Amino acid sequence: METLTLEKNKLPQLIKKIQSRYTVLAPTKCDNITLFKPINDYKEINLDFLNSKVSPKSILFCQTETLFKFKQGISAEVKSVDFPNSKNVIFGIRPCDAKSFSIVDFVFKDDFVDPYYMNKRENTVLIGLSCIKPGVNCFCTSMNGGPAFAEDVDILLTDIGDKYYVEIKTSKGNEVVKTSKDLFSKASSSDKNKKQEISEKVEKAITRNMNTKGIVEKLDKIFEDPIWKNISLKCLGCGICTYQCPTCHCFDIQDETTLSDGARVRVWDTCMNPEYTVHASGHNPRPARMNRTRNRVYHKFNYYPKNYNIIACVGCGRCINDCPVNIDIIDIIDQAREVKA
Amino acid sequence: MVDLKKLRESTEKIINRDDVKYVIGWEKGTHGFQVTPLFITSSDDVERLIFNPLCVHNLTVFLMLQEKLPLRKGAEEDKRKVGVIVKGCDSRAIVQIIQEKGLNRDDVVIIGIPCTGVIDPKKINKKFPNQTKTVDIDEDANNFVIKIDGKTHKVPKEELLMDKCKQCQFPNPIIYDVLVGSEIKTTGKPNYKDVESFEKKSLKEKWEYWEKQFEKCIRCYACRNVCPMCYCKECMVDQLNPQWIRRSVNVSENTAWNIMRAFHLAGRCIDCGECERVCPAEIPLVKLNKKLEKEVLELFDYRAGLDVDVKPLLSMFKPDDPEEFIL
Amino acid sequence: MSKDSFEPNIVAFLCNWCSYAGADLAGTSRIEYPPNVKIIRVMCSGRVNPMFIVNALHEGADGVLIGGCHPGDCHYIQGNYFARRRIAVLKKLLEYLGIDERRVRMTWVSAAEGKKFADVIREVTDDIRKLGPTHQIRRSNSW
Structure with missing residues (x-):
């Protein structure tokens, strides 16, 4: 839709602006591993990571999810759970993980639309971050993706040295940054080339590949x-x-119960x-x-x-x-x- | 360092026996510093067998993972033995399992390797990140010799050894049929410094620490499955009626699971460190196991997996066991 | 809840042959003891799987008491000895995790010791009242 650039030192400001309207989930250091967690402050974000240990599917498809609650006995009743109205931004998601949502979507909205997943999916904006250094066992290029693949995210940031090359791909993405447009500047064609260059360089650094033909x-x-x-x-x-x-x-x-009440939960x-x-x-x-x-x-x-x-x-x-x-x-x-x- | 030729020869001899199904060893992995378990079913496979300081896996677990599936009508059960290659610590697992009557000594053929210590995968991956190609590793008396892309790196052992190996007391297999190489002198002493310094913290600090650790647990049960001592037919955590631990993943359920896992290893853990190695959430599980090892040693003067004829810790007692805590 | 008004919830696993009979004697002798204790009768203190204790703490107990026969008096000869070993290890583990080991107590009470039973309950209740409620592994039940 639109291509912009963002000075690196303006990123904290951008996150702060986004936080006023969205809950931001970002890669954070938990002890010795990196996980996606809701953040309060920009300082909690750890952008020096290959990828999170557990994939960010855990945000949309939670490991433990309450489907409904109930009361037992004479006053038995079933209570549905409320879907939160809050809107989320997953900041720093890798293109491969973003692609996984596009894949899993098929299951969760096929013949039965899963409201628990879809509600979160619709209320979540994905701000991707291109990989600048692939891991040992990355092979996204073999799976129709790439380290700077922008098709499955709403916004993609690519580190091109002193600034980020920003591609806004959807209206959902545009909505997120519309109040902070002043932080961005227009992208020049040299910026574009730089991004191209970097993504090609990273693609070449990926050493493993899988041949899935046939x-x-x-x-x-x-x-x-x-x-x-x-x-x-x-x-x-x-x-x-x-x-x-x-x-x-x-x-x-599973049904988890106490004597008087309980809940039906779904777990991985x-x-x-x-x-x-x-x-x-x-x-x-x-x-x-x-x-x-x-x-x-x-x-x-x-x-x-x-x-x-x-x-x-x-x-x-x-x-x-x-x-x-x-x-x-x-x-x-x-x-x-x-x-x- | 073990003579690979000799190891292969002994293995070949064993696999050529009629009463052996397969021998479990190690082979090169698919990338970087990976080594992977190898199931040798015929003498053709023997040349794939390797042993080097990257062979961390405790292969004893595969003895316990053998599946006994229902047989087709008329089919006969394959009662042949299984061969397994063990390091010092791994052999203690076999001793412990035999002690508990989980395994019959006659059903296994054990090839022992006196072990000079294995490399911690986490440490080596940190030192040499992004290794895609498989790497050759050798060792001399004090160094690991690592060949990467034609370059040879000499790294002091102290830097890369697994922590358990630095204080290893049992580098020589305790139980074996064939020993490849000659026995090593040991200088290791049990070292509980880590445990002791943690014990000194206040209850609040301790709980804050563990709460943070258990929060990360995703309950993949890799710690349980990789443990040679965890061979119950049905794990208590899987039981549905009664359900001791809910399937929900949250701090309180995760804590209960981790207490259960740790306690079930009291007086049984042989300190191979596999649980901590495999944990994707990097929870310091050895720190829990070590504590129990220390307590068991202090309270009952007992160490797991040293003698086939001793009874397991919790199925015996002495009339004068400590009881100062009893009202 | 202020600390003074906190009434601990204590689960006691008592062996059928001694401790439970001791509790019974305390009752029939009309000896008063705090009502905070919920008794679960087991056939032998050796029957108490450590997971029972963890589960009790998990489900909301502030303290757990295990009662068995005096050493040598076990109806099954040695059950209480096994229990003693297990509890000793479990207490150390709990302490290491940051759960006060005084929340798990063990006692020998014979069928003739109604008075001792009441004393033990009083002591345990007082101790745990001082410790306050458990929060470490308490099940959240907040779905």
């Missing part, structure tokens, strides 16, 4: 192949890969947990770890593309970084491609 069809043919068994042998069955993943969106629903669940698929009868259709590791790959690279025509991976590399036993999704896809079907 993977959907390929996976169809190798469901029963022994590679899944081999890959799963070293899987511990913990939830790191799925909890950290920006596109994993499975949840469990992971398909790596054997309990995930256990039926009420006690039967488990995915009894072995092999079935579960395979499911994670298939969900992202086969089922999801079949349903929504997009691969459910953004190439953020979190699952590779944090897997305790080095199960590497790039390696798995490579192995899968090599199998003779």
Whole structure:
């Protein structure tokens, strides 16, 4: 829509202006890891980060979400929860994580519109921050994204030295900065070139890549192949890969009660947990770890593309970084491609 | 440093036995300083086997992770043994599990490696950030020799060793069938300085510290799954009736979970440090385990995983156990 | 709530054979003791899983008391010895986390010690009244 520039020293002012109308969530240092948290002051923001440990999906799709409350006994009643009217800005979201929202949107507004997610989604503005230094396991360029990919954010800032190159992509984004237009200046074509230059340089610095050509069809043919068994042998069955993943969106629903009242809550669940698929009868259709590791790959690279025509991976590399036993999704896809079907 | 050739030879001998299903070792990982568990099922796989100071994983956990799935009609259970390569600390896990009768000694073939200490992945990734290609690592008496892009870096061991290795008392496997290499003399002493200095804080300070830590927990249960000692068929945290701990993720539930995890390791933790290594929220879990180790040593003069014939700490007692706290 | 008016909520796990009978004796002997204690009868103090204690604190107890037979008198020969070990370790762990270890107490009360039972309850209640309510691991229930 519009391209501007912002002097770096004016960023605190901009955040302050935004804070008067929005709740700002930004990367902050929590002990020794970086997480997205609501901030009160610009000083809490930590922009020296590769990416947050847990993906910012946790803001829109909370790990614990109350669906409704109830009272038990004679005076039993059900109370719905109010949706807060507050508007949020996620500041400093990486383009890959922003892309994950565009991917997960399909699930949450497909045949049933999930009000809990969608309400937050509609009231949240994404101010992205291009990566200037990729991580070891970043491969966003293989997943139709890039370190300065602006399609999924409302505003994208790119660090071009002494200032930020600002791309306002949507009217939602425009709304955020409309009261602080005086902080910005018009972008010149040299600014634009600089941004181009930087983003190309960063793209080149990304060393890992995943070849997904024809993977959907390929996976169809190798469901029963022994590679899944081999890959799963070293899987511990913990939830790191799925909890950290920006596109994993499975949840469990639980009633939490005291004697008099309670609530139905939704919490993240992971398909790596054997309990995930256990039926009420006690039967488990995915009894072995092999079935579960395979499911994670298939969900992202086969089922999801079949349903929504997009691969459910953004190439953020979190699952590779944090897997305790080095199960590497790039390696798995490579192995899968090599199998003779 | 272990002679890789000898290790591979011994492994090959074991995998060629008819009564062995597979041998668990390590192989090169996919990037940077990663090393990954390897399941050797035939002698062809043996050449992938490596051992270097990056082999942090406690492979004992895979003995406990073996799945016993329902068999098809007429199929017979594979009762062959499993081989596992262990360092000193890992072997204590096996001893402890055998003690608890979680594992039958005859079902495992243990290849022991006297270990001179492993590298803390966090420390090395901080020192050499952004390593995509896999890296070769060697060691001499006091240094790690790291070859990156043709350049050789010599780093003093003290700088990169895992904290547990700096005070290791049991570098030699306690239990094994084959020992590769010769035993190492030990100088390590149990060191509880960290624990002791933390104990001196006030209750309020302590709680503030742990509250901040437990707040970060995302309850992925990686600490539990990677722990060789956590092998209950159904973990108490997964139980629904009664539900001890809710699935909600908040400070109070996370605290209860972490108390439960820590307590269940009282007198059982063999200090391999895997839980802290894998924790994505970087919660200092070893600090909790160490405290219990210290208390158990002081109260009951007991150390986990040293003798197969001793009873587990909490399933025995002495009539004169300390009881000054009892009213 | 001011500290003076704070009435602690104490859960007591008492063994069926000694402590519970001791509490019973205190009652039948009409010995008065503070009503802050909620008794849960278990078959043996060795039955008290440390998670019971954590769960009690979690669900809103300000203190937990475990009562067993005197050493050597256990109906199951050794249950109370096992309990003693566990509680000793648990207390150290709680203290380390910043939860006052005095919130978890253990006592030996025989079936003949109604008076001792009342004394113990009085002591524990006074102690915990001074400590005030637990806030560390209390379940929030704020959905």
